[in-house]
Amino acid sequence: MNDRLTTIGFDADDTLWHNERFFQLTQAHFAELLADHADRDHLMERLLAAEKRNIRHYGYGIKGFTLSMIETAIEVTDDRVPASVIRQLIEAGQEMLAHPIELLPHAREAVEAVLHTHKVILITKGDLIDQERKLAQSGLGELFDAVEIVSEKSPDTYRTIFTEHGDGPGSAMMVGNSMRSDVVAPIQAGCWGVYVPHGLVWDVEHAETPAENPRYRELEDLGGLAGLVRSME
Structure with a gap:
């Protein structure tokens, strides 16, 4: 790996x-x-x-x-x-x-901080038309090297995406607020999983925190992402 x-x-x-x-x-x-x-x-x-x-x-x-x-x-x-x-x-x-799109704190800065040194991919699930609308309104679309709107975020999904757009799951990190979809599934695929708590989480997305896994990371907010990435270099 x-x-x-x-x-x-x-x-x-x-x-x-x-x-x-x-x-x-x-x-x-x-x-x-x-x-x-x-x-x-x-x-x-x-x-x-x-x-x-x-x-x-x-x-x-x-x-x-x-x-x-x-x-x-x-x-x-x-x-x-x-x-x-x-x-x-x-x-x-x-x-x-x-509804209009409202970016969360540090969202743009977090993506901009890593886009020149890493490939950056948006990986989201949901209705295709609605997700495309939100991405267009967010103003972030031009920052990503690739955008993947998927029906489910499974370990196989991450293996496929990070192999197609990167160097495989072993050299990839997934950042998100859903413990089940954005952290546990990527870790199971061999990625790093970075949990950024949001506060409001759909019950379906709850999962046990893989705190003991060496590829698990947690940030208070996206403002800490650049520092985390630098610490892993």
């Missing part, structure tokens, strides 16, 4: 720009709309179950989330959910798809 770091992958949602908070706000609105039919905790449990169940059908992203809200609304009302509620859920999903 080549231990020299030559390639750095960046997650997008909630690593470079805000994302999960829009899901949280929409879930709160969803709970208000269905308050007469289920209490919030029960409703959130049913919604999460629907999201997990539907990933294989719709993949990740806002469209699948919206369909899962509609499905849950139908279930908890025993098929009696008013059409006006369905309409409001569709509108909520459309609003999410149109």
Whole structure:
């Protein structure tokens, strides 16, 4: 295994720009709309179950989330959910798809700090059209040597991407806020995994921290990435 770091992958949602908070706000609105039919905790449990169940059908992203809200609304009302509620859920999903992009602190600086010395790749999952929209609005697109929008972030996904665009997983690092997708999976592929906590994390993305793994790193925020990379040279 080549231990020299030559390639750095960046997650997008909630690593470079805000994302999960829009899901949280929409879930709160969803709970208000269905308050007469289920209490919030029960409703959130049913919604999460629907999201997990539907990933294989719709993949990740806002469209699948919206369909899962509609499905849950139908279930908890025993098929009696008013059409006006369905309409409001569709509108909520459309609003999410149109929300402006807000970069997280140090996002641009972190990418710019390493792009002249390493290959930099954006690796994100979700709906293709929505992810392309967010990248275009972020103003970061021109900084990356490659962009990969994938259906799932598995160890095999990382092996393939870092072999195609770099020198293999052994010389690659993945930076992100999801312990499961951005840290554990890359480490299993042979990469370094750098955890940058965001605070708001979808329940599906939780995983045990691989703290004892020699390829695990953690940063308080992206402002520390350049120093971490220098320390590994």
